[in-house]
């Protein structure tokens with residue numbers, strides 16, 4: 001099926017699925033919310049987005065606090081009202097961005113996200129709610145937008161923004177916001193915007209830090225001008241591995257909404273391109289760095305571009321745009337033990353040494369009783385401690401555990417190099433332990 005017909009099918013489905021979403025949403029709130037909570041509002045059916053020449057009285061009343069600003073005024077508000085913005089990703093960054101765009105009166109907002117709402121998202125993805133856990137994030141965002149501002153024409157694309165749909169979806173919008181969390185999508189969104197001539201408001205947030213830049217706007221650089229080569233996959237961390245303070249993407253996503261407003265009202269065109277850096281626990285909290293302009297030799301926006309159509313971004317970046325945990329396979333099966341087998345071994349009381357190689361902050365969250373804690377980053381120096389502990393259990397085998405079963409494999413490989421042959425890693429780590437052995441063991 002072609003990309004275009006895929007998008008058309010989705011638009012049709014969007015309307016048809018509203019009834020289903022309503023039923024699911026009501027069922028969800030019945031199951032999860034206190035019985036006293038009011039039912040969620042129903043989304044209105046899709047109507048065509050039309051531009052207007054003047055604001056009506058309800059709009060004047062609704063946006064009066066913005067209309068009073070000379071920097072916005074009637075013309076600025078009309079620019080928002082007649083504009084369309086595509087937000088790629090309805091997660092930590094997308095949540096506040098979409099909400100503020102809708103609240104401020106952007107006429108049409110497209111939300112594209114293939115993921116579903118999880119409880120662990122709610123610490124920062126404030127557009128979603130407990131009652132919508134399990135729903136598509138795009139549709140959940142649409143429901144929230146409708147609750148906030150029913151005049152906003154919000155389209156939910158419950159799919160992956162990939163090279164098959166990128167051009168046809170983004171072509172429908174004036175500005176694109178990259179609120180995703182992975183490198184392949186970042187290059188894809190950039191190239192899409194360059195090929196379509198759309199401004200791109202891009203941000204990222206991780207741990208306590210974030211950054212924001214507007215690309216491909218007013219003769220400024222594109223993402224590839226600054227980052228022609230993707231980073232090595234092993235150097236990239238995501239929120240589920242590194243953590244993130246809820247308010248950090250909240251601030252960056254809100255600033256993305258601000259940049260959109262500045263683009264739509266024309267203010268942004270007068271500014272030099274900058275990279276805004278945010279660091280929550282540092283001083284100064286914000287720093288703005290002037291960035292180099294458009295690069296003549298840029299592969300996509302330069303004078304002789306070599307990229308003239310979308311390409312395979314997973315191959316280009318050498319990494320998957322995955323949301324779930326990444327499970328590496330560094331060891332042969334014989335050097336690994338499944339959680340189920342390790343569970344049996346514990347139950348039958350076979351002597352062994354269990355080494356937990358997670359960071360202290362993770363070890364504090366939960367641990368299996370009787371483990372020796374040796375964080376992976378200190379592992380090389382602490383091999384003597386491990387060998388000494390093993391002596392105490394009469395040289396019995398060593399089993400190594402971590403959160404996902406990746407660092408534990410690295411640790412086994414390291415022990416092999418140091419001549420320790422009877423060490424195995426526990427496949428899938430503590431997350432798998434929670435899933436297949438003990439559902440009461442905490443998952444994080």
Ligand SMILES: Nc1ncnc2c1ncn2[C@@H]1O[C@H](COP(=O)(O)OP(=O)(O)OP(=O)(O)O)[C@@H](O)[C@H]1O
Pocket residue numbers: 088089090091092093112113114115120121125137159160161162179180181182185238239240241249321323
């Ligand atoms: N190519 C893509 N197409 C559509 N949505 C995307 C794409 N890449 C990333 N996203 C979405 O962007 C959002 C990024 O937000 P964020 O990192 O806060 O969320 P998350 O992936 O839910 O986090 P966690 O790692 O905690 O599960 C996610 O909802 C993700 O599904």
